[in-house]
Amino acid sequence: MIKADIALADLSYEPTWHGDRLTIGPSRLTPYAHPMLEARVVRAPGRWFIVVRERLADSFGDTDKHVVIDAPDDTTYHALHHECLLWPLDYVLIEAAQAGHRLRVRAGLLGSAPVYGRVTDDQVKISWDSADFSDRPAMIDMEVASHQLALRTTYAARQLYTGVVLLTERASLHVEPGRARYRYPEPIEESIPAVDDGEDRLPQFSEALRRAVSLRPWLEGSVSLELSGGMDSATVAVALAGLHKDIDSKGILLDGDVRGPQVRRRQLMAERLGLADHTVDITAFPPSLDLSAPPEPYGFCREFYLEACSALWASARDKGRHTLFTGVGGDELFPAYLDEISVGAAKGPIWARDARSYAEELLTPRALGAARSQPLFDAPASPVPVTSLLANACRAPDLLKHGQWPVHPLSDPRLAYLCHRLPRSSREGREVMRRYLESHLGGDVFPKGYLKETFADVLPPLIASHxxxxxxxxxxxxxxxxxxxxxxxxIALLATITNTRSHPATSAFASFLSLERSARQASNP
Structure with a gap:
């Protein structure tokens, strides 16, 4: 949500707002400019802070997005600071103390558009785009790279480029001359599901979802919905349509057996919810497989295939729609606990295990040893599921570059807290979500056992042809x-994909290609 290049020596200057940025001497702090965000600068003698945060629906009357406040006393300063720390939506907070040239960067708990940091000598660089750290040659963190190559991605401060840290949710980075340290937050308590007492949980789910959708301001004609054709994004669509009109839904049409059912589901949802639906064809936007230098820096935390998504986001921007609601987080709302699943299921699906096997065959003995070791640097358990946080980190920079602010109602901590503690009968098979959709869309849109859409058939033939x-x-x-x-x-894995079109093999190869791009860029920025 903010980019900054700060020399610690410049903290002696008073912060001043100039145009779209805060200046402290030659140093610059630039918030991401978006109608859904606001920036506040609070100054007091010898210290100041800037917060960039999502705007709340009930505080949207103040249309000035950049406000500078001179706190008259310590009580006011601390009250405004405390308000920032308790902000219910996402934020990034940068605090400075002139004495000792000290700086602290804090992250909110949602991780919608997380920031990265790098501290070198007297300089601190902060950015929401990891590609900004490719401005100089970088060392690859061998342990992090080994885990990623083996499809064992972790959510942690440590990143692929040594010296660059990700501010995980609720984390903080403390900097002073000659010293920098990172502090993780306390882990949240482990979820314990409720006993099934026969109570209907659908009203609780509906109300928690309604609250998650309505937290942010609604600007008519400004919202798009990422509608994949699955249950997660459909749930968000139903909640949005129950509160607002003029919703522009967007999605990618796939090839193969899933296309017919996907098109039918989209048509039914658009008709019954009053959506203006727009799609692009997957074949029109194939992923780039070129390993030569890209036209712009390549972020090292990025989904491999975003070309079709980028086309949708560009079309939303061109229509003046700047806020994108998604179904990210739905897969994690209804966990199965260990006493509810079989031993085989606890080890994960066979497809994922096969993909890891292919990935491990690529590794040298040294890398394989690192990949099979349990990482000791994971961020602690968080209110937002880790897979959602990782999805945010991968997608947010590209969304922001297209002028889109992402909103993920199904990642809302209160909704997750409720759903994780539902009795098994409400969680299993996403029962409460299925009933929610059935009550608003009818039973013919998502019947039990419906054919789900998947991107699995996109990459294998494309890689084989190239x-x-x-x-x-x-x-x-x-x-x-x-x-x-x-x-x-x-090369052997590439031949396997060419001969078999194996989905697990393709997954391992795509991960390799992504890391190979980052490694080439690190040595030749």
């Missing part, structure tokens, strides 16, 4: 030069 080009580009392999992968194993 196999010769990829093989030529991989004569030079940055990850092999680093001692992380065996180049011959990479």
């Amino acid at each position: 196999a010769d080009t990829l093989k030529a580009q991989l004569k030079e392999c940055a990850l092999a030069d680093l001692g992380l992968v065996d180049r011959h194993a990479v």
Whole structure:
């Protein structure tokens, strides 16, 4: 939500607002400009802070998005600071003390558009876009890279580039001359499901979802909805349509057996909810497989395939729609606890295990040893599920570059708290969500056992058709030069995909390609 380049020595200057940024001497702090965000600067003798945060629906009367407040006394300063820390939506807070040239950066708990930080000598760099840290040669963190290559992605402060940290939710970065330290938050308590007492949980779910959707201000004609055709985004669509009109839904039409049912579900939802639906065809926006230098820096925390999504986000921006509601978080709302699942299911689906096997075959013995070790640097348990936080980190920079502010109602901590503690009968098979959709859409949109959409068939044939080009580009392999992968194993995996169109093999290869791009960029920024 903010970008900043700060020299600690400049903290001696008084902060001043100039146009779209805060200046302290030559240093600059630039909030992301968006109607759903506001910036507040609070100054007091010898100290100040700036907060960039999501706007609340009930405080939207103040249309001035940039406000500078001179606190008359310590009581006022502390009260305004405390308000920021308790803000119910997402925020980034940067605090400065002139004495000792000290700086602290705090993150909110939602992780909607997380920021990264790098501290070098007297300089602090903060950005919501990890690509901004490719401005100089970087060292690859071998342990982090090994885990990512083995499809064991972790949510942690440590990132692929050594010296760059991600501010995980509720974390803080403390900086003073000659010293920097990172502080994780306290973990949340473990969820314990309720005993099934026969109570109907649908009203509780409906009310919690309504609250999550209505927390932010609603600007007519400004909202789009990412509608995939699945239950998660459909649930958000129903909640939005129950409160507002003029909703522009957007989605990607897939090929194969899923296309017909997906098109039918979209048509039914658009008709019954009054959505203006817009789609793009998956074949019109294939993912780039080129390993040559990209036209712009490549973020090291990024989904591999965003081309079709980018087309949708650009169309939303061109229509003046700047806020995107999504179904991110729905997969994590209804967990199965260990005493509710079989031993085989607890080990994960066979597809995922096969993908990890293919991925591990690429690794050198050194990298494999690192990948199989349990990471000791994970962020603690959070109010927002980790998979949602990782999805935010991967997608947010591209969304923001397209002028879109993401809103994920199904990642709302209060909704997650409720759903994680539902009795098994309400969680299993997403029963309470299924009933919610049935009550608003009818039973024919998401019948039990409906054919789900999947991107699994997109990459295998595309990679196979570009196999010769990829093989030529991989004569030079940055990850092999680093001692992380065996180049011959990479070429063998490419041949496996060409011959079999294996989805697990493709998943492992896509992860490799993403890391290879980042490794090449690190050595040649």
